[in-house]
Amino acid sequence: MKAIIQTDPADPRSLHWQETHIPTPREGEVLIQVAAAGLNRADTLQAQGHYPPPKGVSEVLGLEAAGVIVDPNGCVRPDGMPYREGDEVGALLSGGAYAEYTIVPAGQLTPVPDGFGLQETASVIEAACTIWSNLMMTAHLREGDTLLIHGGGGGIGIFATQLAHALGVRVAVTAGSPEKLDVCRRYGADVLINYHEEDFVKVVKELGGADVILDIIGAKYLEGNVSALAPDGHLVIIGMQGGVKGELNIGKLLAKRGNISATGLRYRDREDKARIVAETVENVWPMLEDGRICHHVDRVFPIQDAAEGHRALLDGEITGKAIFEVAR
Amino acid sequence: MKAIIQTDPADPRSLHWQETHIPTPREGEVLIQVAAAGLNRADTLQAQGHYPPPKGVSEVLGLEAAGVIVDPNGCVRPDGMPYREGDEVGALLSGGAYAEYTIVPAGQLTPVPDGFGLQETASVIEAACTIWSNLMMTAHLREGDTLLIHGGGGGIGIFATQLAHALGVRVAVTAGSPEKLDVCRRYGADVLINYHEEDFVKVVKELGGADVILDIIGAKYLEGNVSALAPDGHLVIIGMQGGVKGELNIGKLLAKRGNISATGLRYRDREDKARIVAETVENVWPMLEDGRICHHVDRVFPIQDAAEGHRALLDGEITGKAIFEVAR
Structure with missing residues (x-):
């Protein structure tokens, strides 16, 4: 597969679309083919060397994605049904979204909200989980x-x-x-x-x-x-x-x-993240579906232009939310 | 009645046992005759002018007391039974313990733990409520x-x-x-x-x-x-x-x-204090009664010697807990 590889750790602009290995899901993890990855300020911090991924997590950038399951690896959905190959899903990630394929702990998968495409789904997960967990679960x-x-x-x-x-x-x-x-x-x-x-x-x-x-x-x-x-x-x-x-x-x-x-999401353990994703999907997804929360993608970059996306974000050129499109 | 009156606001040592009015309980408040009042570091701060009582609360020092109900004023216990004249109780106060009589919101009354006297009861309330509310209700x-x-x-x-x-x-x-x-x-x-x-x-x-x-x-x-x-x-x-x-x-x-x-207890509203007292009595009183928490009074001063009690506390002469005895 291809993924964005930072070829020079000292140069946050050295983000190149290069060949690398497809990751292998371990127990409790699903492999998805990425269709879209959200762009977050945290990604630019990571490229600058300030926000390393947790131990054991891909060095590839990207904290949220949406795509299609290619290897469900025996994982089950919260309703007890198995995930199936071809299911469209969103994913809260600790890293690895800027790639053709990524692995996701099953508890961090989300449904695609009714009426949403994969690009919109990828763009909403980090914000929704961050806001729900902080305003409701932490600050009540x-x-x-x-x-x-x-x-x-x-x-x-x-x-x-x-x-x-x-x-x-x-x-x-x-x-x-x-x-x-x-x-x-x-x-x-x-x-x-x-x-x-x-x-x-x-x-x-x-x-x-x-x-x-x-x-x-x-x-x-x-x-x-x-x-x-x-x-x-x-x-x-x-x-x-x-x-x-x-x-x-x-x-x-x-x-x-x-x-x-x-607080932050990235370094929480899987159990914590699964709880946050479950509460967020239960409470926020209905608000996205009935329009109480209006959310859209403001800017789309091809994933090959990751460096340009980072530059645009840092130069204040992006209003609202941007995503990277990963073409099949 | 008599109470400790600070005759010079600029002099924390000017604590004198003087004649003043018996306070009148309002709705939801009980009048008790004080047998013992706990000595707390906060009392010395208040005498120094740093820790004023909440609005509407007695200027008299003292955040915890134990004694006997002289006017139940129609108040009921948490079990729904009325308080009766002569009941022995403890009290978490926002002020007013250094006196022969004090008024207490009914939700801030505690039972006397089995095996405890009134002096021990007066000495344990502020610490128990502070610790339970902070460790358990705030920090979980x-x-x-x-x-x-x-x-x-x-x-x-x-x-x-x-x-x-x-x-x-x-x-x-x-x-x-x-x-x-x-x-x-x-x-x-x-x-x-x-x-x-x-x-x-x-x-x-x-x-x-x-x-x-x-x-x-x-x-x-x-x-x-x-x-x-x-x-x-x-x-x-x-x-x-x-x-x-x-x-x-x-x-x-x-x-x-x-x-x-x-956090602190003193400026919380009555509802909050009642919740804290109820949880503390439910959880901590059994530990006092069966000895899991061993608590005793280390030093007793006559209430007339309030100034001496403050001096001893500030000079580091008191190990453990001190109380003031209010003789009938």
Whole structure:
């Protein structure tokens, strides 16, 4: 088969479509022929050497894919029926999506949502599992809560806004332009904060504080996020675009009985991932199918152009979600 | 009635036993005649002006008491039976224990554990509720986990060690002397760390990390605690004896999907406190009654000597738990 191979570990642009071995599924794993692989910011970090795959996982890039099962390897679906050759599936991966074939632990396979193609399926898995696991399984977001989302105009932000809105949550978002905020508003955001013009802490405090904050900024916003939390609030950090080390005012956190979690999907064990995928499919797939969450692919690159896709993402040229198409 | 009145807000030693009004219970509150009030470090903070009572709560010091009901005010017990005049009870308070009479929301009353006197009861409530709510309700400590307790030789540390040991948890403790560590060992601690001689981070990492850390130090230990956490670990901060502001390495926290909570009992709402008291009585009282948790009063002061009690605590003269006796 062919896969994207990074020929120079020191050069994140050295991504080439080259011949390599087809991986062999072990017990509990399925082999799929990839039709589409999602492009994530984490892939660019990995190419830069900052986000290595877990032990035992393919060095090939790519955290989500969709395709067709070529070797079910005896695995069974959650309903107890066996997977069959030719089944179309989505897959949450720890690596290996940028390839013609990849192996997937059976618990990380998803159905294709009704009305979705394989490209849309590949594009939705990482975001859906990240958001469901963080907002619901970690922070226990509830109807009537106030949720603050940083980077409301990004792919994660738009998805999280729709999910929370559908659950009866009041959504406040930050973004850097009136255009982006207008997009947020259309997807259901209730409170729009242009961070160039307003202090999000002040705005959110006037709302009574945020019960949950979904943060991709990290250090730069740590102090403000703790200030913006409501009593018993939960700050969930899933990205560090604003740096790694920040000052934590424990006194302020203690005064409001605040919680901080920093999480990611990739290094979780299989059991954990299977639980997250199962809950996400159960709860989020119906929202994708009936349109409560509107999700589409904004940009398609041939997989051979992986380097160009990374460049475009890093240069801010991609609005929404991009995927790589893997032609048969 | 008489109560301890702080006559000079600027002088934490100006604690005098003076005449004041008997408080009037409102709906859902019971009036008790106090026989004993627990001495807590938080009381000394309040006398220094650092830990004000929640709105609407007595300015009188004291977060736990035991005594006799003098006005049940129509309140009912968790089993549906009415409280009666003369019932002996314990009470988790938001303030007001240093007095002849105090009012208690009915949900914050506890039974007197079998075999306990009122002095022992008064001395156990704040510690039991703090430890149960943090270790179990917040951090979800489980059998087989590793728990790191800082200040293992203090009242909270000894209590937490016994509770965790009884639940099948591996307990590591830090303390500052071989004598204190020997006490910890006798109460069930498995791993003894003298912080003058060993780096707790190194020791705990060799154990595979701590699933839960119960911390009273705060800023000074923040970095080390994050380093010592196991994957999916939970750092629970309940004190800040080592300062309020510390550097948080979010990258390190994210790499292990760590959680940090900073909590306290005092400012929780009544519903929350009632839930904590109910769970604590259900789970911890049987351990007190059958000796799995061994708890006793180490020092008794007459309530008139409140200032002397505070001084002794602050000067490190009290080992274990002290209470104030309120003579009828």
